[in-house]
Amino acid sequence: MEKLAYQLWKKDDDSLETFKEALLNNLSKDIAKFVSALQINIADADVEPANNLAQSNYHPAPNAVIFIKVKSYFLADTLESHLAKITNKVNGFVVSESIILDNLEKSPLGSRSEGFSQVVFLEKPEIMSAFDWFDHWTNFHTKIAIQTQSNFIYVQNTVVRPLQKLSPPFIAIVEECFPAEAMTDPEVFYNAKNHPEQLAKHAQIMMESCEQFIDFKKIEVIPTSRYRII
Secondary structure, three states: OOOEEEEEEEEOOOOOOHHHHHHHHHHHHHHHHHHEEEEEEOOOHHHHHHHHHEOOOOOOOOOOOEEEEEEHHHHHHHHHHHHHOOOOEEEEEEEEEEEEEEOOHHOOOOOOOOOOOOOOEEOOOOOOOOOHHHHHHHHHHHHHHHHHHOOOOEEEEEEEOOOOOOOOOEEEEEEEEEEEEHOOOOOHHHHOOOOOOHHHHHHHHHHHHHHOOOOOEEEEEEEEEEOOOO
């Protein structure tokens, strides 16, 4: 079993709602027989309040990110032929999934998940070895991310290889789901509601850890609505 992650850009002439409709209602029908899981994350109107959280160093940012599980990446060409019908551009990656937090009650199959999903694409700083990068991420930063934030779903995807030659050299793709209030309230985001001192402490701890392994000039942060379809 392999997991594939795709960044998707809508066609220039399509509205975001048209693109969303094609993803949610058409794509699953077209590829259902090829996949064992399909999750669609789209930067739609429901997450516009989180625009201040978005970051993009590869403008324009993707309109959607989808996660697919298949028996083999050998099916990627078939899947991408269906994606080509509704997109202007795709970047695909084979990834290895590690589920840290998973709250299926808040992310039911077939409907929009609660709150919002923040999808982050990370590159390794040139001065850092891959071993040191993953050592910090998995053995240090993971605990901090859980302790200082209100995330109720936390999935770490290590990039095994890109599926397009010109795709950015991302080393990992992170997905975290937060309560809706976290889109606009830092106290909720950092799990410090009505505790300004705790907010400052959690934000400082989180940023100090991020600065140890994240190149902020090569990061993509995309607030999205999350739909588990299959």
